[in-house]
Amino acid sequence: MTTQHSDSRAASARPDEGVTYVFAVCRSTRATSAWNVTGVTGMPGGEAVRLLSSDLLTAVVQTVPGSDFTDTVWQRRLADRDEIERYARAHHSVVSAVAAHTAVVPLPLATLYHDDTRARQVLDHESDRFHAALKRIAHHAEWGVKVYEPSTPEPSQAHGESVLQPDGGRGAPAPGAGLAYLNRKRGVQVQREKRREQALAVADSVDAELRGLAAASRRLRTHGAALSGDQRVHVLNATYLVADGRADQVRLLVETLEERTGARIELSGPWVPYSFVGEA
Incomplete structure (x- = not known):
């Protein structure tokens, strides 16, 4: 549930290739599947925020340009206080929007996977830990x-x-x-x-x-x-x-x-x- 689970920053992504950015994880329920997240603004330059389900868990994700999150670009961004704050606010805004409806496990800023398939694999592999965290923080x-x-x-x-x-x-x-x-x-x-x-x-x-x-x-x-x-x-x-x-x-x-x-x-x-x- 930290950046240790994410793929290496997307350094291998082609400039025109999209990668999967994961904001948070919650339980898959009927209410979750009915959420309309089209109005939620995600990362600058990315596609629409959407839900990615895998068995009993659902991730809140967005496809973003791989070229925006290479190690070189991200390190430069970290050195720019205004710019990194802009991305941090965008990340927190999505997490907060989902947390208004249900318990969520917020993932760290810039948690990325090469594609949806890889993100689903992580949800399945870390399912027990995500469920334990969700139980811990529910209604808190x-x-x-x-x-x-x-x-x-x-x-x-x-x-x-x-x-x-x-x-x-x-x-x-x-x-x-x-x-x-x-x-x-x-x-x-x-x-x-x-x-x-x-x-x-x-x-x-x-x-x-x-x-x-x-x-x-x-x-x-x-x-x-x-x-x-x-x-x-x-x-x-x-x-x-x-x-x-x-x-x-x-x-x-x-x-x-x-x-x-x-x-x-x-x-x-x-x-x-x-x-x-x-x-x-």
Whole structure:
């Protein structure tokens, strides 16, 4: 259910040859066979989005130009933030459209097979894993939670305190001023580390309480300021698989935790459970 199952990017496809792009997999039912997906917009330059059935499973697919997904073209696209976001949005749009009707296993961006026959072979070969994932995520959604360290001003120099200056500056430092200055610097560092420890403890407590509502959870790598452009200190980046009937409980719990801890907590979702389909 990852790109490991897909054929090698379509590098062997002729420029004028179409390949099968797979967005998601769901169960084959009467309702599925009756879906009208003609209005769903897929990848740029591709044919109409359609359904590809194989026994008890149905894949949501699109025939796309092989020349648009060769390794060389795709690597160049990955280097263009706007372009890769365009393709990611197109992929997610199709997955979301199908997920509005039934449980789906979303496949990674640019999951490709040389043709429909090859895609059907994969559905048959991986049938047990797809069914296990569908059972796991049915009637559940993914919720993302980010926790940030509370913003507090750095301790500043006391009013009227002398600053060490080079020789010739006004006001020579008093005896012991250098040691006092170093002690203050150490104090600032100790306070900073203490705030960090407290924030991490808050993150652990938030995670523990949310896990109590979730069927499954994952803690992800936190985002640095250089990556996100956000100068806040990020201490928790987690995602939770939550039953649809508990959505309001999640929202209320996050509000309660934010009030109780004073931390900035961001909740996003509900999303198609991308993070949990590979754990079956």
